[in-house]
Amino acid sequence: MANTILILAEQLRGSLSDITFEMLGEGRKLANALGVPLYAALLGSEAASLAAKLGAADKVFVVDNASLNMAPANTTAAALKAVMDQAQAGLVLIGGTNVSMGVGAVLSAKANLPFVNYCRAIRADGGAVVLTSQLFGGKILTDVKLTDGKGIVSVYPGAFQADAGKSDKTPAIEKVEVSVEAPKVTFKKYIEPETGDVDITKQNVLIAVGRGIQDKGNVELAEELAATLGGAVCASRPVIDQGWLPLSRQVGKSGMTVKPRLYLALGISGAPEHWEGMQGSQCIVAVNTDPKAPIFDGAHYGIVGDALEFIPLLTDKVKARKG
Ligand SMILES: Cc1cc2nc3c(=O)[nH]c(=O)nc-3n(C[C@H](O)[C@H](O)[C@H](O)COP(=O)(O)OP(=O)(O)OC[C@H]3O[C@@H](n4cnc5c(N)ncnc54)[C@H](O)[C@@H]3O)c2cc1C
Incomplete structure (x- = not known):
């Protein structure tokens, strides 16, 4: 051959x-x-x-x-x-x-x-x-x-x-003529992803929330920051599993692979299955209360702190900068 x-x-x-x-x-x-x-x-x-x-x-x-x-x-x-x-x-x-x-x-x-x-x-x-x-x-x-x-x-x-x-x-x-045996498994139908949702693979700015966001209500804080920065909110798997955001927003091994210009990871530990989906981002900024969180090993910038304090602070700063 x-x-x-x-x-x-x-x-x-x-x-x-x-x-x-x-x-x-x-x-x-x-x-x-x-x-x-x-x-x-x-x-x-x-x-x-x-x-x-x-x-x-x-x-x-x-x-x-x-x-x-x-x-x-x-x-x-x-x-x-x-x-x-x-x-x-x-x-x-x-x-x-x-x-x-x-x-x-x-x-x-x-x-x-x-x-x-x-x-x-x-x-x-x-x-x-x-x-x-x-x-x-x-x-x-x-x-x-x-x-x-x-x-x-x-x-x-x-x-x-x-x-x-x-x-x-x-x-x-x-x-090329090929004789194809009848497949033992057949494709039935294509299920469209939920409509009306954003495509996180096309965003320049992603605000990613993890289990550290603590409850569903706090996702709104991230939504406001994303709107201020002109981006979208995505999440790690536990956030999706709890139904706080739709599956179309999951980043990682069993979710989407994203490469935004800015990936702001809030309360995300940086497990390999998550890292796999966002490691190609141009700039990764991580906020985590645990200085030993694995996400800091790969992030370009790291902030040891409470994401719930950081998010409104940054939103206000960006709003003030924009006038
Ligand atoms: C086959 C398989 C596929 C998987 N696919 C995916 C996938 O596609 N995507 C995915 O994300 N995961 C996936 N996982 C799960 C993955 O292994 C991790 O469990 C998951 O990524 C952890 O999510 P997390 O970082 O949000 O939560 P955790 O690991 O629990 O981390 C939470 C972090 O938040 C920090 N924190 C807590 N409170 C605060 C606060 N107030 N402010 C700041 N930081 C805080 C903590 O220090 C901690 O580091 C998969 C697992 C398997 C086995």
Whole structure:
């Protein structure tokens, strides 16, 4: 098998996901460094119409088959293995997202190649490929070397710039016929997130509240600060679990990944599962009564103090500054 690079182009409800372009950008750099072609695989009945948008790839392999729409990992992996063989791919990049999670591990078994999960960085090292993998929610980063450049890689969403993978070029397109077994699990329906709520992934300023906010009434203090600063309120899991804010505001492993310019963490301890979702913020300011709270290990600025005293104080200062 030659060492071409293949990415699984991910789509949701007819649109290509950001992770697709993240992988295309990074895959392009790696392919250039290794002197091999970069290919993309598009699976599903809406695939053909999206192929032209994958210009960063040299060629797009399209499997136009309705059984692959929102298919379970096993079905997707079987079709991807067929594309992998056709493309003579040695390295396959797959998004570590809710949509594609699970495909990599199955494909690794089918292709008998090593699987590297939670990849945050990729580089060529001679003919080898070195991948930086994130463990324990980002507390540990480890380098994994694929000496022959072959393996299956799950790419951590948000690790790379999506814009780097966008191109006006027109890729070559090749149709692949794959016989797909009827999936044992079928997709029933897509449940829309609660409407009318803010998208915390699009905010420049996030005021994040944790268990230290103490009761539901105090969330209003954070709401006022967010409105004053022109941002939105988000939260750690205990706040969501208690029903003080909707699930769409949860940041972390089982919530959203956010990268605002300012992340103000109020009464949040900084558990790995929370850190995972906000570590990419440009400026993290933490307020916590406990000077040993883990959040201070990674925050850019730390304030040891009571968030309930700090919030109204800051709100008043910002209002006064704004006149
Ligand atoms: C599989 C799995 C997935 C998970 N997913 C997520 C996730 O997506 N997001 C998430 O957030 N968590 C997640 N968790 C939970 C996570 O492990 C932590 O339990 C959670 O992040 C803790 O939230 P917290 O920091 O608000 O609460 P705590 O850990 O209880 O911390 C509260 C902090 O507030 C401080 N404090 C108390 N009073 C004040 C005050 N008046 N002023 C200032 N500081 C004060 C305390 O010193 C403490 O540091 C997950 C866990 C598991 C096992």
